[in-house]
Amino acid sequence: MARVRKRSIHLSKLCSFACCRPTSTDEHAQIGQKGYSRVVYCNEPDSQEQVRLKYRGNYVSTTKYTAANFIPKSLFEQFRRVANIYFLVVACVSFSPLAPYSAPSILVPLIVVIGATMVKEGVEDWRRRLQDVQANNRKVEVYDESSRSFEETKWKNLRVGHLVKVCKDEYFPADLLLLSSYYDDGVCYVETMNLDGENNLKLKHALEVTSSLRDIQTLKEFRAVVKCEDPNEHLYSFIGTLHYCHRQYSLSPQQILLRGSKLKNTDYIYGVVIFTGHDTKIMQNATDPPSKRTKIERRMDKIIYVLFSTLILVSFIGSLFFGVETKKDISGGNYRRWYLRPDSTTVFYNPRSASVAAFLHFLTGLMLYGYLIPISLYVSIEIVKVLQSIFINQDQAMYDEETDRPAQARTSNLNEELGQVHTILSDKTGTLTCNSMEFVKCSIAGTAYGCGMTEVEIALAKKRGERLTEPMSTDTVDSGKSVDTVDSGKSVKGFNFRDERIMNGQWVNEPQSDVIQKFFRVLAICHTAVPEVTESGEIIYEAESADEAAFVIAAREIGFQFFVRNQTSIKLHELDPRSGQTVDRVYKLLHVLEFSSARKRMSVIVRNPENQILLLAKGADSVIFERLSEQGCVFEARTREHIERYTEAGLRTLAVAYREIGDDEYTTWEEEFMKAKTSVRADRDDLADELADKIERDLILLGATAVEDKLQKGVPRCIDKLARARIGIWVLTGDKKGTAINIGYACSLLRHGMKLIVITLESPEIKAQEKHGDKEAIAQASLKSVKGQIHEGKSQVASEHSTEFGLIIDGKSLTFALDKNLVNCFMDLATRCATVICCRSSPKQKAIVTRLVKSVTGKTTLAIGDGANDVGMLQEADIGVGISGVEGMQICYFFYKNITFGFTLFWFEANASFSGQPAYNDWYMSCYNVFFTSLPVITLGVFDQDVSARLCLKHPLLYQEGVQNILFSWIRILGWMFNGVLSSIIIFFLTTNLIIGQAFRKDGQVADYAVLGVTMYTCVVWTVNCQMALSINYFTWIQHLFIWGSIALWYIFLVVYGYIPPTLSTTAYKVFVEACAPSIVYWLTTLLVVIATLLPLFSYRAFQIRFRPMEHDKIQRQRSEGSEHDKIQGRRAEGSEHDKIQGRRSEGSEHDVTESTGTRNSTDLPSEIRIRIDNLKAGPRSKNS
């Protein structure tokens, strides 16, 4: 990346107009008061005053835990869960005689489960720590008082007041005050991707007084005091003053370089550390991510409550019977069950106070039937999520070649929500489009040039069902072909203009060649881009926006190559139409009147080689057109027409104009202008604006440009898929209505046959009202109009069920539609529409709309966006990464297995006079949830696919299963619970009847308590795992391993445990080897019970698949019908097309990983895994090498 920069360029003039606006003086008055009390002694970090202030160091820690608080804090986190508290209480009570089983047997699974979760937390935190360490140990050059030179220091040692030198492509180690840069005028370029996701460069500008501090001698002497605001999270504001040489200077965000951003295109800068470590703005922004609970988790809690109720009910029934039975033990001096010694008993079994015994027994019951609550549920689900995120990160289909980034699922929390997204809210620029501008068309002197068709045009043509041909173009071949014919193979980024009439120097032959010449000169001169010559002699332009770069490149391609810019001049290689030679022309740069959103235009004043003074302007058509001189509007009508058409084609347009200024006029104007600029009055900006306005008049129109913001590759297809999956899509864009609608068509948001409902305030009545200017009346009328339109739309939607609707609403109407009284009505309409486009909407509106969609529909929403203006929107939405709906199944299964197990206990109890004796050995029970049944569920969660990815894409409607939560509906849950109870009944009654009573072996032995326990338990393990096998759609060796492995593990455990001395193994001692295994009945029982318990589910599934199949069943079946042959083919295609939803984290946080700044993104929205759609390729993002 070596570039040769021959000389420094002084840009102060260039930027003088826009960059140096001081912030309002009112705020500066607050300095020194509360909230504005920070004092920084520049270059004196060790001075007493500075040390006394005790500002934090630059050490940054983003970990959740520290070594000291890890144990207590993570334990606390664990026991915030209801179920875990329950288990903890049970574990404590298990030391009392109340417990039906031994204390260790209940403690161990709890410890295993809690331990596993803690290990997971610990590992995650350790990773964060490693990142921190990396960031903290980065090197930066700091001025050292003792050695009087700059020395490398670690970031963490940096302190407030230090003078640092940051070199090109390095990150700023803290929030710095820019003193000076490599450039004389103290400007530098900064990339703020990590802060706001915007990829263009921002210009920062040092105060003039400090910009000369550029060598060690002057820096050595530098002493100043900065008084400024306290640390806060506002990225775009800074209030402070610099006390230097007995004078005060106001500081603005222009002088502040924020940690997390990166120095670009500037060899080095000097700065003073103002905020360090956690005081920096980026860290102030990184709040603890609020833990967003997923819908499934919320429902899981509800189910846990249901199970708790069951638990209480079952225990209650048990204790009731127990009380009655116990009371009967003494009747009139006779002891009924004398063998229990009711005469001499403890309080737990005392028939004389049966009610107390019953109550205590109730507590025992709560512990005994605790197996109804799946202890390992949470931990399994968390493991599943972590594994899922690993797989998401590993997915090749979600890898983006261009930016070399794999998908990054940073939070594993919300994976399953991805399968349930109901509404997608999206920003347009940078999300649907690439944010890489391409110059495609222009209208010069009333003639339209550029014959390529934009994607939007193609879509429009398709919509009209015709082949739209460009009337002005020389040939009528479609865009693809014309590219080939005009220019084979050569493609230039930012330039997609094809027209033989003016390319390759042909423009000289056009009738209006002088206008064309002027037009491209404007494009080549009127900008703030900087050319850079690489080693190979190529010229690269650094521009503030992609649009501007596109213009300069267009001019270059036509033959007006801008190649040098310095303080006072701009040099072009130009084609001289008369001689046909390339000549260098130097334009003297007199003034730059910068672009601002208020002015909507920019112009430059130059003196050309012919010594004419020219004002070259480009700007929004509305602004330019109203400034045309009478003779300057010759082409106005034609140009307007063209602009109209370009807008329709989804292009961004600008009008281009110029004027000649007389020397006298210029001199007088300049005098005034300079006076205004250097005045110290508060309104000097207004004054300067006014003067600029004065000179930008009587323009002569040259034409208009049209730049295309390319749609991301595959967007239409992806949106089509999403639509077919019945996911509502909302696009929130700042575009004009027309543009928005056409883009909508281009990317399939609006489809053929869709009815559009347009809500707008651009009706003549409103406009007429606006002219009168009574604000109140306008608001009234607007509200009324919007209301009317909404109601009209609703009735339309209600009357036609079969058609899809698209709703388009503009920002102004949206303001009224979001009015308290109307909002419900509006949302009602909007949710019934397949697509909603909000054009001309502000960032704030985006956030409000997102919140509304979320609260009104109560469904999962997903927001997509890439820039700062989407942050609000992203924060409002809940998000996720999408796999399939098996999570529901997985949880259902958890409840199933625990109910099956728990109820066998209950049936046994009923046969043990509810005395609280567990049916199984203590350790069988404790291992149940942890070892014998949990692993298959995890594999189910991670590996199961009901339908292959390719078929999913082919049949997007499948997605609705997730959205409607079919797989996790209450009916399904209850169904599984019922199945669990049924299984337990079958298991208990079959086993007891099969093995109890008669001899169960040839040697005459009878089955005792231990044998029954083992047999029943075997049946439970088999049943539960086989039910899992029945539910699995996708068997790989992993599934086989875990399912059959779990069953095998049980037998292994039984043998091993059986060989442990009887004091430990008690009833389990050699029970399998000696008693069960030699008994044929034992094996026959297992076989019969397993088949019998599987029968109900199997028959139900067989019946349901046949007669009421769900969507995925149908697909599976269709697939099994032998379309296997296109499978391989399909997969290949899929791989290359990246036709998948990409789930990935916001750019910034990715950067953290890839470039390890260690700081977390300011917009590090906890769960906003920003989904980029369909091979969403970010525009040209700069990378450091």
Place this chain on the structure above:
Amino acid sequence: MDTNGATTSSAAGGGSTSTSDSSLLSKKNSKKPQYSRFTQQELPACKPILTPGLVITTFTIIGIIFIPIGLVSLSASEHVVEIVDRYDEGCVPPNYSNDKLAYIQSSRTNKSCTRTLSVPKLMKSPVFIYYELDNFYQNHRRYVKSRSDKQLRSKAYERETKNCDPQAVSLDAPIVPCGLIAWSLFNDTYGFFVKSKMLEVNKKNIAWDSDKEHKFGSDVYPKNFQTGGLIGGAKLNSTTPLSEQEDLIVWMRTAALPTFRKLYGRIEEDLQANEQITVVIQNHYNTYSFGGKKKLVLSTTSWIGGKNDFIGIAYITVGGLCLFLAVNFILLYVIKPRALGDPSYLSWNRSPAGNPN
């Protein structure tokens, strides 16, 4: 005609706002995930689908396997000869029939009782003798816990009587074996006579070997047993170590359900069909207070164990059910046939909103 040299020279460079000339670098350490069938979840898999064929085949196979198993089990059970005699009522003299409790609790009443059993079929040796109790909760938590495994196992732990209350100590000395289970040891005894010749009852090896070897110590002798105020069940010979007290060992293996059989002994000779067996019962054990039945069971065994028709019936039932379902599914498919995987049945193909492409 390219007159402008600069155009071509700069064309390839082409950068706009920033450059991305690190493509070479990125190729070297690309972050593209490695391909493996595992990470891409493309492992070879079998995806079972419940097609009608599969369903019917499964049901049929289960039926075909289960019904023979059931039949074989039934016939095995048929070959087992079992004599069950309930004697708790019959062994109470008529004058005590209204107060059986008094009869059993009184030490002066004559507890002997003679029953006659007839052998229906030839009973091949060994004939197992069981006693069957009913309504006796050996699985009651208080009862189950009331023992000391340590004490049973070794003399050294004689004083380990933690859970044995109220049968833990007697006169400050530990009871061996302690606890309710041992204390309530079954104490009815049976003597068998065929044609006034006494049949020998082998009481050896009626307990699990593991119990004898590892749970009941050979150096542990009964002490203080049944010496307290309340006498529960049988007394033990204090000169025989616990490992040889097989009745106790059998009794101490608690039953799973309130109705249970326990092995009493074996008669190691064949009993001929129609033979009359006289049983002299010493009816000591109190089941009258809780209304439990007492039964004496003589049974042979087969490979399936004792007499149990339930196994066979259950297998035949499940197998039959499967065949029934198989037939039903076949009928259903005949009545409501449909081309498998007919895409026209997919709902989006019927829905008007669906986008045909």
